[in-house]
Amino acid sequence: MSTTDRPSAAPSDGWLELADAERAARAALPADVWDFLAGGSGAETTLAANRAALDAVTLVPRVLAGAPSAHTGTDLFGARLTMPVAIAPMAYQRLFHPEGELAAARAAEAAGVPFVAGMLNSHPVERIAGACATTWFQLYWLRDRAAVADLVIRAEEAGCRALLLTVDVPRMGRRLRDMRNGFALPPTVTADNLAAGAPASAHAGAPGRSAVMVHTAEAFDPALGWADLAWLRERTRLPLVLKGVLHPDDAARAAGLGIDGLVVSNHGGRQLDGAVPSAAVLPAIRDAVAGRSRVLVDSGIRSGLDVLRALALGADGVLLGRPALWGLAADGRHGVARVLSLLRAELEEAMLLAGCPDLPAAACLDRRVGAFRSATADDGTGRP
Numbered sequence: 001m002s003t004t005d006r007p008s009a010a011p012s013d014g015w016l017e018l019a020d021a022e023r024a025a026r027a028a029l030p031a032d033v034w035d036f037l038a039g040g041s042g043a044e045t046t047l048a049a050n051r052a053a054l055d056a057v058t059l060v061p062r063v064l065a066g067a068p069s070a071h072t073g074t075d076l077f078g079a080r081l082t083m084p085v086a087i088a089p090m091a092y093q094r095l096f097h098p099e100g101e102l103a104a105a106r107a108a109e110a111a112g113v114p115f116v117a118g119m120l121n122s123h124p125v126e127r128i129a130g131a132c133a134t135t136w137f138q139l140y141w142l143r144d145r146a147a148v149a150d151l152v153i154r155a156e157e158a159g160c161r162a163l164l165l166t167v168d169v170p171r172m173g174r175r176l177r178d179m180r181n182g183f184a185l186p187p188t189v190t191a192d193n194l195a196a197g198a199p200a201s202a203h204a205g206a207p208g209r210s211a212v213m214v215h216t217a218e219a220f221d222p223a224l225g226w227a228d229l230a231w232l233r234e235r236t237r238l239p240l241v242l243k244g245v246l247h248p249d250d251a252a253r254a255a256g257l258g259i260d261g262l263v264v265s266n267h268g269g270r271q272l273d274g275a276v277p278s279a280a281v282l283p284a285i286r287d288a289v290a291g292r293s294r295v296l297v298d299s300g301i302r303s304g305l306d307v308l309r310a311l312a313l314g315a316d317g318v319l320l321g322r323p324a325l326w327g328l329a330a331d332g333r334h335g336v337a338r339v340l341s342l343l344r345a346e347l348e349e350a351m352l353l354a355g356c357p358d359l360p361a362a363a364c365l366d367r368r369v370g371a372f373r374s375a376t377a378d379d380g381t382g383r384p
Helices: 018-028 031-038 045-055 101-111 125-131 145-158 176-181 211-219 226-234 248-256 278-289 304-313 322-354 359-363
Strands: 057-059 074-076 079-081 085-087 115-118 135-139 162-166 240-245 261-264 294-297 317-320 367-369
Touching: 018 031, 018 322, 031 176, 031 322, 045 057, 045 278, 057 304, 085 101, 085 115, 085 322, 101 115, 101 125, 101 322, 115 125, 125 135, 125 145, 135 145, 162 226, 176 211, 226 240, 240 248, 248 261, 248 278, 261 278, 278 294, 278 304, 304 317, 304 322, 304 359, 304 367, 317 322, 322 359
Parallel strands: 085 317, 115 135, 135 162, 162 240, 240 261, 261 294, 294 317
Antiparallel strands: 057 367, 074 079
16 A cells, blocks of 8 residues: 555554554554564673663752743754754664655655765665755765765765765674574665665575575674764865764764764664664763764664653764654554654753753753763763
């Protein structure tokens, strides 16, 4: 069924929380595709730790704020957003719905938030940017440097508003669910931003291996280093954001080089298993950049309350990952729209109940951190 002939009462209309979208997506997807979406690397300890770290953050509400409403709008990289949220870059979205990234980008456009087009998306960046006015473009570092330069030019010409370089994938982490499933892309799903699409290796399933892991090992250059940032900086006028930073020293170095933004991220628990949760290091990274770069965070965001927690920990905004794919898999564009609508409603409610009329007030909200206290925190508030 196309999104244009959707019944007046679709399944997503009844969702009350993002977990409802998760349950609907799991029911809708083949088991191996669900594992590709939901799984992490190794024993999935970091995947679980991301949630534990966010749940360990409790907020200290203020009262008598005198605000009848909460204003969630913000500015990021030259665009006005309705809330401090962007849809994260996630590969091969036609695995989850026939319209793939186009459906999700249209939902982001309607919600007034950015869509981050990924290098491994199953639609070209030009079509995605045509569906969402505020599109950012994500790069992996390819062995073919000319292909990287070409993608940067294409992103600029398509009207993308920022460039995100993912820096935490010198190689893909061992995702055991995919390896056990012998996961491979179906012939109809390709990497449409690459000149040859996904090569034959990405479609060749075999027991005990992930075809996607084989493909990325062929394409990605593990030798990405700091010197390469200067090469990239010289070739784009777009704001440059590094995605996958977890150490404050790396954050400080990037800010010192004039990098416009950082995404504090452990890749949703899909790279180094045992890596620190993003939320746990966010305050220290915010201190390290000292206002020189915008700071975003991802990995484990599952509610508007989590967005408020991230703001209180020092983020300027969040990237929303798996929940957007849950909505896409369960109900296409309308499912993603419902996820974003719920997230904004939850954020507004959480801000009002916490006594925060706007995002600057949310950023100043006192919070306490439990099991995953920042290494630099030494007082009862959890603040460094």
